[in-house]
Structure formats: structure tokens, C-alpha cells
Amino acid sequence: MPLRTLRLGVTLLAVVVALALPFTLSNFRLFQFTQVFIYAISLLGLNILTGYNGQISLGHGAFYAVGAYTTAIMLDKWNVPYGWTIPVAGLLCLVAGFLFGIPALRLEGLYLALATFALALAVPQILKYFENWTGGSQGIVLSKPTAPWGLRVNPDQWLYFLTLAVLLLLFVLATNLLAGRTGRAIVAIRDNPIAAQAMGVNTALYKSLTFGVSAGYVGVAGALSALAVAYVAPDAFNVFLSITFLTGIVIGGLASIWGAIFGALFIQFIPNWAQDIAKAAPWAIYGIFLIGFMYAMPRGIAGAIRLLTARAWRPRAEPSGAAPGSPR
């Protein structure tokens, strides 16, 4: 299968490039790419829920915050080695997401979006309320982790590698999850819940589980962001963050693993470019980018690439280029 070989080749090439970056880029750029990876993890998490399972969430910033604060509190209050805080943050968010997913079962589409939006609105205030733990609006200042085992890399490089490793692990897990039975069930629920149920899929359980897994991914990303920024505060997790995530998955490509990377690159770099282009109206420029992208690539960047490669490989295929199992 030449297409598959190509995909493997591109993936390997991307990994090699990612491994080489720390030795060619400045620490500041590395920090930016670390943030791209962190965003990519959350976008992948949100994409599992929204892209594959069809549940729209405007509140994933809340799980990001829970992940970040889990790490911050564990480091600040109990001096837990930071490595342990990442899986704990992920698990905690997985459980929280699963529990939130149960009442969310009753809500469909836009109603769910609104319910999750409430979550995003509430979280900054809840964080301020538990001041003894969260430090209130002052937040918690952390120390940047340094490389273990006497590795000769600086903290920025170490964080980059750590985030990259977590990203790769979570990408492989997501690929496996979505490629198998579970993945088919998740997509089937999105495409036709009644048919899925008739086929014996426990829709309630799968929907809640998907919510949990999705929140868990975002929680891990939040934990990594707390380490990278070395500070958490309620102002970092406002409503805009959740909207940014949704923007990221739509731009990157719904129901696409790779879309998460493209979306992350977009939400990290486009606002900065917009600011460089026009100081006076960066958000207007950002808006133009957004509209331009959506107009040129209605299925996101990943969708466009899929379409192009499909055309190149099978020039006489149907113009839609849609392969079985691809998103709507």
C-alpha cells in the first residue's frame, strides 16, 4: 500500500524533524513549540469528543485548568515529583470528564455546547473560591523542572522532549483506540446513534467514556502547560481558551489525528503573526485568516491534505475523494 508507506514516511520524517529542533532553535522558539505540542494534546482530546463522537464542547478549558491545578497543587503542597503529577492530572480529569459525561447524555448538539460553556465560565471563579489550595487570583508560582539523570539539556529542551514524548504516546494510544472496535462504535454513535444502538453499542456508556478520555487528554495537556509556564492562575483559563480549542480542531480538521498538530500550529502562531502584520487590529487579521482557512479548506487542514493525497494517488477516483470511514 503505497499511501500507507507514504504516511509512515511522513510520520517518521516529522518525528525526526521534531527531535532535531532542540539543537537548532533558540530556547524561546522551543518554548513556543512546546506549547504547540501541549495544544496538540488538548486538541486531540477535544477532537476525540467533537470530531469522532459528535459531542460539541465549549468547556474543555475547564479540564485544562483542572489538569494544570492538579500538577501545581501537588508540586506546591506535597512536593510530589513532577513526573507523577502528569498521569494523576490525566486520570483525575478522566474521572471528572466521565462524571460530567453522564448528565451530558441528556443534552445534544448545541444544548451540550451551552452546558459545557457554563463549565468554562464557572471554573475561574471556582478556582478563586478555594483560595487555600489554589492561591486565589494570585495563583501558584512553580519552579521549572530540570532534566533528570544528569542529561545535559537545559530546562527548555528537557520540557520540549518530555512534551514530545507524551504527545507521541498519546497519539499512538488515540490511533489505536480509534482504529479498533471502540473507535468504530464512537464514530457510529456520531453518524447514527439509533443504528449504533441497534447494533448493540451501549451508547450511554460509550458517550460518557469518550467524554472521560477526551477530558483526560486535555488534563494531561493542562498539567504540561503548568510545568512549561511554571505558573498557574485563574486568568489563564478563561472562556476564550475553550473557544480557542474549538477553533483549533475545526481549523486543523475534525475527526483527524493529524489535524490536532495543524490546529495547534494555527492557534499558537497565527495570532502572533496577525499582531506582527497589523498592531492596530490583530483580531481583525486573525478573523480574516480564520475565514480564509475555512473557505479554502472547509474540512480543515488535515481534510485538505487528505483530499490532495487521495487525488494524487488515485487520479481517477471520485471527485469527493472520500474514503470509507472518513468524516462527514
Added chain:
Amino acid sequence: MRTRGILCVLALALGVAAATLPLAAETIGVTATEIKIGNTNPYSGPASAYGTIGKVIGAYFKKVNDEGGVNGRKVNYISYDDAYTPPKAVEMVRKLVEQDQVAALFQTLGTPTNTAIHKYVNQQKVPHLFVATGATKWNDPQHFPWTMGWQPNYQTEGRIYAQYILKNFPDAKIGILYQNDDYGKDYRKGLHDGLGEANAKKMIVMEQTYEVTDPTIDSQIVNLKNSGANVFFNVTIPKFAVQAIKKAHDIGWKPTHFLNNVSSSLATVLKPAGLEASRGLITALYMKEITDPQWKNDKGYQDWVAFMKKYYSEGALDDQGNAFGYTVAQAMTLVLKQCGNDLSRENILRQAESLKNVELPLLLPGIKVNTSQTDHAPIEQEQLAKFDGERWATFGELYDAAKK
């Protein structure tokens, strides 16, 4: 194994090369013709109203450059949007320090955003001057020698009111309304500290809070009135200050009303609340309130208006933020001038630490900027003022936090 060894050596070599780069350059952020000054401001997001401060500072440096710059060098002011979020502030400040290589950071705005970069800038030894926040922690030269505050902090102001109350209303029954965040709590702490523990317990009869997202604070005002308080310490931002003044007036509650400096604007608070209802309010000032008619013919005010018209015509003339940014930019320009030809980071910090009795045109007469190696709080003086239905009439002596 061998490749890893080579990679490690390569990493080390690059690391060393990167570490020595700044040493190779003469002075970071400075050439024969320009000085790079970095800034972050919330041009978007929930606090974007403050963004005008970042813009007016840019306009002021443009004026400085038009007039020949500082000792022949133009100020290259680079200001990025941090949307008032800590992660973005970290990213943008790292960009300023590591990529743009600014000589100093100046007036980075916001308490959470500055907290996020506090450690970093001190590790990098970048002057982090005149930060735009009222928190107390910026004056800590022992642990954070590169960071310096600017305005009087909220706790100081709270203590000023406490002293005045103790002196003039020893039997006061105090009711407090404050915003439920670090800004409100700082004021509250200042008042408590100033009264002393025993007095605070005895005199404060009720404390009410509100959330910045609340639609109204009417019920809090009614509660405060019913508590029998005869002194009202009003720690609210302009929107709620208007409501509080109006409501207290409407329900016939006439306490001695202390209004925090944050909401002392005639244009945005007292006029909307009603000048009659505002009569008798007491506040603490360190700047000229630009919408106060008593400064109409003041030279400092008129110069500022002329500057605004020429360099920042889209900026509002009733926004105190524009006077604030103008004033702090004047202080920064002075620091750069004092540096002479030595614009190393060490010297910029040293000069910022050696401001002695500096008076600026929009500070209240008598208020002086003072700094030293052990004093990183430039403005520590304030004066009480009472609203007489038309203007803020200052009274009493200047309060100086540095002397107490």
C-alpha cells in the same frame, strides 16, 4: 551509544555558544541609534480597557523620538498583546528578552501576568521597571532586585484611610464593601493593618463582598446600612462605585464615605453617580484627576492635552489611564536620560534606583518619586481629598508610606 554521546556534545556545544552570545554583543538592546524597550499590555481580552496605557506610552516615546530621542538614540518601544493571560505573558516576555533582545522591560501590565514572569526576568537579569499593578510584592529588592513597582500599592492606601479614621472618628462603626479578589483583599488588609487587630475587631461592623461579574451590589449596600455603620469603606471598580454611591444616596444612608482611588474619576464615576450624591466622598490621590475642573488651567494638564491631540488623538481625554501612561513614560525617559551613554542593563537598573525627589507634571503638587537600592516603590505618597460637589479638594498633609 556513540550517537547519543555525539548528540550530547553537540547539545552542550550549542548551549555554550548560546550562553556566550549575549556577552559577545556590546550592550543588549542598544545600538548607536536606538534603545529597545519591551512591554506587554492587554490589547484584547477581559482587561483590554487597560490597553490604552500601552498605547499612550508608545505615543509618548514617539514624541520623545520626534524631539531627537534620548541622548541621540531613538526609543524602539516594542509592545505585545498578552490578553491578560499569564501563559501568553510568559511567551511574549520571552520573545522580548530572547528574540527581540530588549534592553529593559517597562510597564508590563497586570498582577497575574507580572507574577508569571517575575522569576524569569530576575533570573535573566533584565530590568523589569515600573510594573503597572497595585500589588505590594514588587517592592522586594532583596529577592527580586530587577523588578520595580510604580504606583502606591493598595495596602498603603488602605492604611491611609485607617489612620484618618482612627484620628477623626475614634468611635466609628465601619462597613466595608470590597471586590472578591486580590485587589479588594489588599485594600481590606491595608485597612485592617492600619487599624490594628483590636480596633479592627471593635470598629468593623460588617464586611460585604461582590464578584466582578455580579450585575448589581444593591443588596450589599442595604445590608451595610442596616448594620448601623457610619463609616463606609468602598473598595469597588468604577461600574460598582457608581452603583454604590447612587444606592446609598437613594436609601438615605449618609455615612462618611471613603472611596478607593481606583474609582476617583469624575467623568466615569462621580458624574454618572450624581455630583450631589457624591458630595463628601473622601479618597486618596497621587495624580491629578484629569477630569477635575480645578486642573483646567494647569500647565501640566494643558501640555498633556496638547500631547494627546498631536500623538494619540484616538485616546480619550477623560480616561485617567492616558494620564497614567504619559506620566510613567516620562519617568522612564528620565531614567534613560540619566543613563547617559552606558545603557547596560546594570546601569539602567542603577539609574532607576537613583531617582531623587522627581516631580512629574501630572502628579499632585508635592508628590515626589523616590527610589533606592532598597526601595523599589517609586511613589509612596498620597494625599486625602474630599469631593465638594465640584472638584476634589485636597486637605491635610501628604501621607508618606516610606516614613511610617
